[in-house]
Amino acid sequence: MTTRNGWLAILFHTLFVGFIVAPLLMVVWVAFTPEGYLALPLTRFSLRWFIAILDSDFIPAFWNSLLLGVMSATLSLALSVPAAVAVVRHRFPGRDAIAAFFLAPLMVPHLIIGVSMLRFVSVMGFGGSWITLTASHVLIIFPFAFRLALAALVGFERPVEWAAISLGADTRTVWRRVTLPIIMPGLAGGWILAFLQSFDELTMTIFMATPGTTTLPVRMYQYLSDNIDPLIASVSAALIIFSVAVMALIERLWGLDRLLSGKGR
Amino acid sequence: MTEAEGPFLRVAGLTKRYGEVIAVDDLALEVSRGEFVSLLGPSGCGKTTTLQMIAGFVEPTGGHVLIGGRDMVRVPPNKRNIGIVFQSYALFPHMTVAENVAFGLEMRKVPSAERASRVRAALEMVRLQGLEARLPRQLSGGQQQRVAIARALVVQPDLLLLDEPLSNLDAKLREELRVELRDIQRRVSITTILVTHDQSEALLLSDRVAVMNHGRLEQVATPLDCYEKPASAFVATFLGRCNLLPVARNGAGGLQLGPATLPVAPDTPASGALALALRPERISLVAEGAGILPGTVRAALFNGEQWLFRIETEAGEVQVTRANDGAPAAAQGTRVGLAWDAASARVLPVGENGAARG
Amino acid sequence: MAERALAVPRVSALPYLLSAPGLILYAVCLVAPLAMTALLSFYTFTMATGISTSMSLANYAEILADDYFHTIFARTFGMALAVTLISVLIGTPEAWILHRMNRRWRAAFLLVILGPLLIPVVVRTLGWALFLGRNGIVNRTLTELGLVTTPIEFMYTFTGMVVALTHVLCPFLVLAVWANLQRMDPATEAAALSLGASRTRAVLRVVLPQIMPGVLSGCLIVFTLAASAFATPAIIGGRRLKVAATATYDEFLNSQNWPLGAAIAVLLLVSILTIVLVWNRAVERRFAASFQG
Ligand SMILES: Nc1ncnc2c1ncn2[C@@H]1O[C@H](COP(=O)(O)OP(=O)(O)OP(=O)(O)O)[C@@H](O)[C@H]1O
Ligand SMILES: [Mg+2]
Numbered sequence: 001m002t003t004r005n006g007w008l009a010i011l012f013h014t015l016f017v018g019f020i021v022a023p024l025l026m027v028v029w030v031a032f033t034p035e036g037y038l039a040l041p042l043t044r045f046s047l048r049w050f051i052a053i054l055d056s057d058f059i060p061a062f063w064n065s066l067l068l069g070v071m072s073a074t075l076s077l078a079l080s081v082p083a084a085v086a087v088v089r090h091r092f093p094g095r096d097a098i099a100a101f102f103l104a105p106l107m108v109p110h111l112i113i114g115v116s117m118l119r120f121v122s123v124m125g126f127g128g129s130w131i132t133l134t135a136s137h138v139l140i141i142f143p144f145a146f147r148l149a150l151a152a153l154v155g156f157e158r159p160v161e162w163a164a165i166s167l168g169a170d171t172r173t174v175w176r177r178v179t180l181p182i183i184m185p186g187l188a189g190g191w192i193l194a195f196l197q198s199f200d201e202l203t204m205t206i207f208m209a210t211p212g213t214t215t216l217p218v219r220m221y222q223y224l225s226d227n228i229d230p231l232i233a234s235v236s237a238a239l240i241i242f243s244v245a246v247m248a249l250i251e252r253l254w255g256l257d258r259l260l261s262g263k264g265r
Numbered sequence: 266m267t268e269a270e271g272p273f274l275r276v277a278g279l280t281k282r283y284g285e286v287i288a289v290d291d292l293a294l295e296v297s298r299g300e301f302v303s304l305l306g307p308s309g310c311g312k313t314t315t316l317q318m319i320a321g322f323v324e325p326t327g328g329h330v331l332i333g334g335r336d337m338v339r340v341p342p343n344k345r346n347i348g349i350v351f352q353s354y355a356l357f358p359h360m361t362v363a364e365n366v367a368f369g370l371e372m373r374k375v376p377s378a379e380r381a382s383r384v385r386a387a388l389e390m391v392r393l394q395g396l397e398a399r400l401p402r403q404l405s406g407g408q409q410q411r412v413a414i415a416r417a418l419v420v421q422p423d424l425l426l427l428d429e430p431l432s433n434l435d436a437k438l439r440e441e442l443r444v445e446l447r448d449i450q451r452r453v454s455i456t457t458i459l460v461t462h463d464q465s466e467a468l469l470l471s472d473r474v475a476v477m478n479h480g481r482l483e484q485v486a487t488p489l490d491c492y493e494k495p496a497s498a499f500v501a502t503f504l505g506r507c508n509l510l511p512v513a514r515n516g517a518g519g520l521q522l523g524p525a526t527l528p529v530a531p532d533t534p535a536s537g538a539l540a541l542a543l544r545p546e547r548i549s550l551v552a553e554g555a556g557i558l559p560g561t562v563r564a565a566l567f568n569g570e571q572w573l574f575r576i577e578t579e580a581g582e583v584q585v586t587r588a589n590d591g592a593p594a595a596a597q598g599t600r601v602g603l604a605w606d607a608a609s610a611r612v613l614p615v616g617e618n619g620a621a622r623g
Numbered sequence: 624m625a626e627r628a629l630a631v632p633r634v635s636a637l638p639y640l641l642s643a644p645g646l647i648l649y650a651v652c653l654v655a656p657l658a659m660t661a662l663l664s665f666y667t668f669t670m671a672t673g674i675s676t677s678m679s680l681a682n683y684a685e686i687l688a689d690d691y692f693h694t695i696f697a698r699t700f701g702m703a704l705a706v707t708l709i710s711v712l713i714g715t716p717e718a719w720i721l722h723r724m725n726r727r728w729r730a731a732f733l734l735v736i737l738g739p740l741l742i743p744v745v746v747r748t749l750g751w752a753l754f755l756g757r758n759g760i761v762n763r764t765l766t767e768l769g770l771v772t773t774p775i776e777f778m779y780t781f782t783g784m785v786v787a788l789t790h791v792l793c794p795f796l797v798l799a800v801w802a803n804l805q806r807m808d809p810a811t812e813a814a815a816l817s818l819g820a821s822r823t824r825a826v827l828r829v830v831l832p833q834i835m836p837g838v839l840s841g842c843l844i845v846f847t848l849a850a851s852a853f854a855t856p857a858i859i860g861g862r863r864l865k866v867a868a869t870a871t872y873d874e875f876l877n878s879q880n881w882p883l884g885a886a887i888a889v890l891l892l893v894s895i896l897t898i899v900l901v902w903n904r905a906v907e908r909r910f911a912a913s914f915q916g
Contacts, residue, residue: 004723005720005723005724009716009720009723010720012716012717012720013717013720013721013732016713016717016736017732017735017736019713019790020735020736020739020790020793020794021735022750022754023747023749023750023751023753023754023790024739024742024746024747024750026750026753026754026760027746027749027750027753030753038753038758040760040763078644079644079645079648080645082641082642082644082645083641083642083644083645083646085641086637086638086639086641086642087638087642089638090635090637090638090641092635092638092639095638098642098646101646101649102642102645102649104649104653105653107847107895107896107899108653108657108892109847109848109850109851109868109891109892109895110851110853111851111853111868111871111872111888111891112657112660112851112888112891112892113653113656115660115871115875115884115885115888116653116656116657116659116660116888117652117656118875119656119659119660119663119881119885120652120655120656120659123659135648135651135652136652138648138652139648139649139652139653142645142648142649146645157353157355159351159352159353159355160355160356160357160358162320162322162342162349162351162355163349163351163355163356163357163413163416164357164368165322165342165343166320166342166343166345166347166348166349166417167343167348167368167369167372167416167417167420168343168344168346168369168372168373168420169343169368169372170343173372177368178357181359182357182358182359196741199743200741200742200743200744202743202744202745202853202854203851203852203853203854203868206853206872207872207875207876216743217743217744217745217854220743220745220746221745221854221857221858224745224749224752224858225857225858228749228752228753228756232749233749233753236745236746236749236750239742239743239746240742240746243738243741243742244738246741247734247738247741250741251730251734256733256734256737256738257733257737257798257801257802260737260740260798261798261799261801261802
């Protein structure tokens with residue numbers, strides 16, 4: 001049913017979209033300035049600030065973020081799929097409590113998790129390390145991966161597995177040849193979402209990052225606290241462009257709204 | 266599989282409880298090699314549960330399943346060599362038609378050359394040549410069903426289980442595939458159990474029909490016997506249309522049906538509530554005063570092939586059908602007599618289940 | 624044949640084994656650290672001696688007594704409330720407008736509005752700093768046009784934080800309402816219209832009640848995220864306008880007074896959880912049947 005929106009609605013919509021998009025466009029626009037200070041380029045555009053990124057310490061931070069994101073998304077999926085299998089495929093005492101518990105980090109602010117991990121690490125004497133940083137990232141993205149794994153498994157038709165079993169497949173073969181390939185698109189969606197959550201995370205990471213494990217958002221925040229210059233704008237612009245590419249991919253493969261509201265496929 | 270004496274599939278005392286619910290209750294069934302048996306019953310009577318216990322996907326609460334004389338209790342479902350066609354077909358959505366059909370052969374480590382030729386033969390049998398490279402979602406419902414049948418048959422299973430394989434299809438396709446299914450089954454002469462709640466499907470296809478109600482088997486017999494000699498009021502009413510008229514033994518050693526007295530047949534149950542089962546097409550309308558039971562025509566309904574009369578008698582309402590021969594029917598309000606052959610009537614015990622459907 | 628019991632209903636260990644890795648992670652990285660932090664909030668801290676493990680309620684007493692902290696908490700929840708209200712007021716109509724667009728436009732604008740959720744918060748906040756900062760385009764234009772002589776202060780203001788944070792969080796509300804609208808049977812609105820309701824009445828009486836669960840859960844998401852937001856208040860509010868999150872950060876990483884920081888964090892967590900609980904309770908009572916996250 002498409003009823004046409006009235007002119008008032010269209011005006012409102014235009015303002016709303018402007019509100020959402022304007023600051024982002026601003027960042028991209030400023031990033032193309034040829035000047036050495038923040039200015040809106042009107043006649044002359046330059047890529048000098050994008051080139052400047054290459055020599056900055058944002059590059060190692062980017063690699064850190066990428067590595068951290070890949071590791072924690074993969075680990076969170078590896079842990080959440082078995083948990084989702086338990087919850088979807090088995091009836092056992094404590095099942096509902098466990099399912100609710102796995103979603104709990106959604107309710108605990110990242111700030112609190114960051115503070116707690118900082119305390120935990122100092123009490124245990126671990127120091128800041130990749131292991132603790134990764135573990136904490138796995139924790140905060142676990143609920144997203146778990147929710148999408150649940151969605152993928154709930155939509156799965158059991159008789160398809162039974163058909164494979166009746167044809168002689170053993171449990172491992174059924175998983176490898178039938179179940180996994182079928183739920184893979186849903187799991188991949190979970191992985192992407194988990195990766196982005198990790199890649200963008202600042203509030204918790206800022207408590208845990210050490211000079212060797214500084215992630216991109218942390219580095220950007222630190223940089224921003226000192227000064228705002230065209231370099232940070234060009235880094236941001238690059239990230240916006242990167243995000244738009246990822247977004248296009250997600251929209252093609254899963255539908256952005258479905259993935260974000262945890263529906264998988 | 267050892268060739269054993271006696272029935273090929275034997276199910277004894279098979280029971281499944283889900284907490285308080287008894288889904289399948291002490292079920293016994295014997296199926297001989299090559300036979301086609303239908304498991305027929307209303308929704309929720311335990312058909313699927315029975316099938317899945319035979320296949321090994323549901324663990325029985327009690328009882329045995331023997332295939333070729335071998336107890337299946339400790340045989341896992343992937344070692345039972347049973348072909349199954351699920352109601353939803355359960356095709357592997359990420360594999361092509363050919364890969365779907367080849368899957369079971371792959372599991373059996375059939376060499377690839379032989380595998381290819383057997384897949385080709387199986388697809389030819391279900392007349393799906395040329396669709397090998399399609400994915401299941403690119404097929405129509407009927408084609409998907411045939412892939413499911415080919416996939417189940419290509420491994421040459423000892424037993425074929427079909428769980429309402431035709432229920433998703435439209436009426437025309439269903440009729441076509443029924444015939445096809447029967448042909449294929451005859452050609453490979455494989456022992457088959459078909460689950461259905463469609464009585465005409467069961468009568469049309471099977472060597473024997475097993476009628477199920479509330480987790481129990483009510484009757485296992487040939488289609489003709491089930492129809493002509495129903496073992497219970499439930500079977501009589503579930504298969505086709507049937508009048509159930511309350512009768513009682515009278516002091517004179519006869520059966521009282523309203524004002525009429527009938528002789529007691531030798532197989533009449535000795536005690537309990539009884540009903541006379543009479544098929545509407547076996548009753549003829551005769552002149553008032555003649556026949557066994559007098560009545561008044563309350564309605565005469567016409568559907569082209571048949572007339573359906575609803576006749577009020579002292580024993581209750583009786584339905585009578587008569588093939589349309591072009592002549593106008595007895596008018597509403599006419600007093601008539603009802604007559605039937607003693608051989609067409611059966612006296613059955615009425616349980617609380619059967620009476621509800623009269 | 625005698626019936627033989629084959630399966631005694633028994634509890635299998637498998638589901639527990641499958642969830643064990645996740646549970647261990649949660650125990651180590653969530654439960655233990657939270658417990659330690661709660662404990663930490665009762666410890667004492669002095670500049671000279673650092674953290675001592677003598678237990679007291681001193682940190683909580685300090686927060687509850689000090690006007691400085693009152694202001695911080697009032698600002699935190701004031702900001703969260705304002706962000707939530709504005710988000711509902713603009714996000715709900717926007718979701719509705721999206722819902723009524725034709726397929727093409729809808730898909731495109733859904734991307735434009737939800738897409739920013741994939742962009743790091745730091746980047747999105749930077750946009751506002753560039754837009755509305757002292758030298759930002761708005762102030763520059765206004766000054767050049769001669770409309771203002773001194774730049775309008777946006778950075779380091781409450782308004783600035785609310786606007787930027789609304790920008791960051793409003794898409795969550797649109798998403799929640801949108802997901803709810805998709806579940807709604809479009810025929811109900813048509814039915815209301817066919818029964819003679821005016822368009823406005825149809826929306827108010829038929830559509831709004833149906834999307835209320837989405838609106839309410841969206842509110843909750845926005846509120847909890849706003850109350851604990853760090854990056855945006857830190858960048859826009861800076862040192863001058865502290866909220867609970869930035870205050871915690873300062874206590875931990877600048878003043879090194881961990882116990883006090885922990886107490887702020889615990890209070891923030893407890894208040895947020897209380898609000899979530901009360902809210903859910905109230906919502907469940909009203910929408911017992913239809914409410915699902
Ligand atoms: N997993 C289960 N837990 C509890 N009860 C069940 C379960 N599976 C089946 N039942 C119950 O057992 C009974 C038989 O179910 P079954 O699926 O075998 O019926 P059916 O004859 O196949 O019905 P239909 O024709 O509708 O498919 C039903 O009352 C059903 O509710
Ligand atoms: Mg069934």
